[in-house]
Amino acid sequence: MAVQTSLFMMLGFRCAARCVWFHPTSLLQxxxxxxxxxxxxxxxxxxxxxxxxxxxxxxxRSHTCGELRSAHVGLxxxxxxxxxxxxxxxxxxxxxxxxxxxxxxxxKEGSEDLKKILLETPVESVVRVTGTVIRRPTGQExxxxxxxxxxxxxxxxxxxxxxxxxxFEIKEFVKKSEALRMQYRYLDLRNFQMQYNLxxxxxxxxxxxEYLCNxxxxxxVETPTLFKRTPGGAKEFVVPSREPGKFYSLPQSPQQFKQxxxxxxxxxxxxxARCYRDExxxxxxxxxxxxxxxxxxxxxxAGIQALIEGLIQYSWPEEKGSIVTPFPSMTYxxxxxxxxxxxxxxxxxxxxxxxxxxxxxxTLPFVQEALNNPNGFVRxxxxxxxxxxxxxxxxxxxEELAEKQFNQEITLAVLRPDGTWKSSLxxxxxxxxxxxxxxxxxxxxxxxLVFASGEHKKVCSVLGKLRLECASxxxxxxxxxRDPSLYTFLWVVDFPLFLxxxxxxxxxxxAHHPFTAPRPEDAELVYTHPEKVRSQHYxxxxxxxxxxxxxxxxxxxxxxxxxxxxxxxxxxxxLSHLLDALNSGAPPHGGIALGLDRYISLLVGAQSIxxxxxxxxxxxxxxxxxxxxxxxxxxxxxxxxxxxxxxxxSQSEIPDEENLQC
Numbered sequence: 001m002a003v004q005t006s007l008f009m010m011l012g013f014r015c016a017a018r019c020v021w022f023h024p025t026s027l028l029q030x031x032x033x034x035x036x037x038x039x040x041x042x043x044x045x046x047x048x049x050x051x052x053x054x055x056x057x058x059x060x061r062s063h064t065c066g067e068l069r070s071a072h073v074g075l076x077x078x079x080x081x082x083x084x085x086x087x088x089x090x091x092x093x094x095x096x097x098x099x100x101x102x103x104x105x106x107x108k109e110g111s112e113d114l115k116k117i118l119l120e121t122p123v124e125s126v127v128r129v130t131g132t133v134i135r136r137p138t139g140q141e142x143x144x145x146x147x148x149x150x151x152x153x154x155x156x157x158x159x160x161x162x163x164x165x166x167x168f169e170i171k172e173f174v175k176k177s178e179a180l181r182m183q184y185r186y187l188d189l190r191n192f193q194m195q196y197n198l199x200x201x202x203x204x205x206x207x208x209x210e211y212l213c214n215x216x217x218x219x220x221v222e223t224p225t226l227f228k229r230t231p232g233g234a235k236e237f238v239v240p241s242r243e244p245g246k247f248y249s250l251p252q253s254p255q256q257f258k259q260x261x262x263x264x265x266x267x268x269x270x271x272x273a274r275c276y277r278d279e280x281x282x283x284x285x286x287x288x289x290x291x292x293x294x295x296x297x298x299x300x301x302a303g304i305q306a307l308i309e310g311l312i313q314y315s316w317p318e319e320k321g322s323i324v325t326p327f328p329s330m331t332y333x334x335x336x337x338x339x340x341x342x343x344x345x346x347x348x349x350x351x352x353x354x355x356x357x358x359x360x361x362x363t364l365p366f367v368q369e370a371l372n373n374p375n376g377f378v379r380x381x382x383x384x385x386x387x388x389x390x391x392x393x394x395x396x397x398x399e400e401l402a403e404k405q406f407n408q409e410i411t412l413a414v415l416r417p418d419g420t421w422k423s424s425l426x427x428x429x430x431x432x433x434x435x436x437x438x439x440x441x442x443x444x445x446x447x448x449l450v451f452a453s454g455e456h457k458k459v460c461s462v463l464g465k466l467r468l469e470c471a472s473x474x475x476x477x478x479x480x481x482r483d484p485s486l487y488t489f490l491w492v493v494d495f496p497l498f499l500x501x502x503x504x505x506x507x508x509x510x511a512h513h514p515f516t517a518p519r520p521e522d523a524e525l526v527y528t529h530p531e532k533v534r535s536q537h538y539x540x541x542x543x544x545x546x547x548x549x550x551x552x553x554x555x556x557x558x559x560x561x562x563x564x565x566x567x568x569x570x571x572x573x574x575l576s577h578l579l580d581a582l583n584s585g586a587p588p589h590g591g592i593a594l595g596l597d598r599y600i601s602l603l604v605g606a607q608s609i610x611x612x613x614x615x616x617x618x619x620x621x622x623x624x625x626x627x628x629x630x631x632x633x634x635x636x637x638x639x640x641x642x643x644x645x646x647x648x649x650s651q652s653e654i655p656d657e658e659n660l661q662c
Contacts, residue, residue: 055098060128066099070149072133077152079103080128080160082170082190083121092118094129095170097195102136102151103129117157124163124170130156178610182624185615193604197612200317201600205272207315208292215314216307218268218294223257225250225274231514231570235278237287240640250276253593255513256578258295259553262589263581267297272596286597286609287621294550295591301536301552304590305329305491308540308548312489320487320603327489327540335492336457340464342495345544347488348471348481352379352463355451358436364428366409370453378453381463382441383470386448387414389477390470398450398466406462413449425451468544482543484605490541494519497526497535498567507569512537514564516551517590526559530567536590547599550592557582 055064061080068077079101081094092103105115121127131152142148167183168176170190181188188194212218226248229236239248251257253275261269273293279285296304309325316323328346335344338351359367359378370376383390395412402410413423420426421434429437443449450466452459471481497518498508508530510516518526522533536552554560557579565572572579597609610616618624637643 064098065094065096065101066146068101068133068147068150068152070135073135073150075133076130076155077133078128078130079152081126082163083118083123083125083127084170086119086123089115089119094127095190097199099146101147103131103154104134104151105154111154114154114157117159118154121159122163122165124166126160126163128158128160129154178608179618179624182610182616182618185625189614194611197600197604197606198614200604201596201612204315204317204600204603205292205596208311209272211311211314212268212270212294216268218270219266221261221266221269221271223251223254223271223273227251227256229574230256231564231568231574237276237278240637240642242639242641244641252277253291254293255515256575258293258591259515259578259586259589260581262295262297263584263586267587267589269293269295269591273593286613287617289609290596292594292596293591294593295589297587297589299552299588299590301493301538301590304550304552304592305538308592308594317603321485323487323489327491329491329493331494332492332496333494336460336464340460340462340467341544342492342539343541343544343546344464344490344492345468345471345482345488346490347483347486347543350381350383350467350470352381352460352467353441354378355380355437355440358433358440362428362433364425367453370455373455375456376454377456377459378451379459379463380437380441380449380451381467381470382443383448383450383474384444385446385479386470386474387416387446389474389479390448394473395448398469401469402452402462402466405465406458408452408454408458408462410462410466411451413451415443415445415447415449417445419445423449486543487602488543492539492541493537494534495537495539496531497522497533497537498530500531508567510568511535512549512551514568514570515553515560517554523559526563526567538592540592540594542599542602545598545602546595547602548592548594550590552588552590555582555586555588557586 055067056062059080060078062078063072065079065081079094079096081096081101083092084095084100085091085093090105090107092105094101094103103118105111105118118127118129129152131154133150134153136142136149136151166187168174168180168187170187172191172193176188189198209220213220226239227250229238229247229249230252234252236249236252239250241248254271254273258269258271271293273291274288275291276288277285278287294304294307296307306326309327313323313325330338330344332342335342337354338344339346340352354377356371356376356378360371362368367378370378395414398412399410402408411423411425413421413425415438416422421429437443437449441449450463450470452463475481496511497516499511501507501509512535517536519534519536525533538550539546540548554563560575560582561572561579564570564575597612600606600612601609604612606612615623615625622628634643
């Protein structure tokens, strides 16, 4: 009977005379999920200046399902929500965005109509209930439920809408594939986690608006969505026009418009901007996404960084603890050399260490081949307790990853407890050299060393990837390296202004975008050695993910023209409007864009940014709920002078024209 009672206590019911037994594992699962997610919503504070009464203004309810407490006992209330559970011909639990409330039906005669309404109506139907708040019987309170001290004795109930049989239950512990969740997104949005994610997102954005507009005088300006193609950068979506052969492009960002606003005297601009990129969807990418877009005149890099630190601190959710500003800063060169990436996760160690000096006198052919190259190095990472935690298959997986993704050989050394090395290097290295390597890498017995030799960038990149892979392996073994409750911000600065193109290393492309200004001390190198120029570009990194990027812009028309035409070899005609504007008294200016989707996903611990977007696209960029993108008939395409040329292998997918026109 104790197990039976605890089950219903967890679900918000007090037990009737007859109870049903449930497996204890199911109890724990239900308990943990409901407790965690309901508490998130019940503790959620939209704003310190708002009271719960605001949540009920203009509505048919007097209270939400998550706000009633013992202080409300004796009060007559009206609740609106979805039927979550029905049990024992006596209890109903109502759910809304704010939590759960247990409703109890009178066992006296004359309550048959109410029982029929509330107990025979399908789960997930929408009802309005009026009744009196009463205390639960002594010993039957539920301390795990925010409203667990009370229940509502029903006096009246109205079914506002019934619910058909759903493709899945709206319960946190019911596992659903992501495809099914996206197909029925309007149902998935009902769960507590999605409600929490979207409401936290709204709160953060509102606080950001307050900070920028009310405190620092920024102007919220909407910029056009239909624009023209921008040279360089990601692929853009094109939109046909009624002029033959002419197309709009959907902007990757409002970059040009915000610079034009600076030239127009709107010297503090911001926008919650919708942006578009025609790229494959990844866990942290979507074809359409949202960014907090900011631009200022008469500012330097330090000013932008201080603004963003203040913005994040001001809008930081209370339940996430506090953050310390200013954020630490690291150069691009340091990040690549130490972590093998320009967005390092600094929550854990395992840094890349240069041991070239230690190996310079060895006779190992592959080491000497690397060190004879002016840009060659030998570097290592130390995996703490790797000898104990990593199996042979794990070490093989590391070698395979390096080979497949980087075409790079690595060498492993397992440091045995007795001080000997289990490694192909062991017999070639003296005891003194091994001691020196361990000292340099801060390695101890029981650790694993991962060596790579070769060209600087390649070696750092492969070890940076292996560092993250080793962290994942250790975490699978129960070692906590990347604490999800720890939020570590980092500025990465001094990026190169240009990088060699992957497909043609002899040509250069912008590391950020073509409007980024060089560092003043490197300005002359733009004309002589552009590959050596450092930029005034800065990225903001949170827990190993880039959440923002910006720069001080080129505000000199001649320099901007030279960069586009001579260095990047792009058509300056595409940017003639911007070049003319820069020649019309453009002030010095700079800005940044914060990736809102990615930022919020890190705050809530979501696996994908799709979990913080109300209606996201799938991995292939499709809306599984509405079936977009969809076919368009040839008649609808005629005004745009567009015809579809079907690939030879797509004949089976060509739609029936008659069906399209129906």
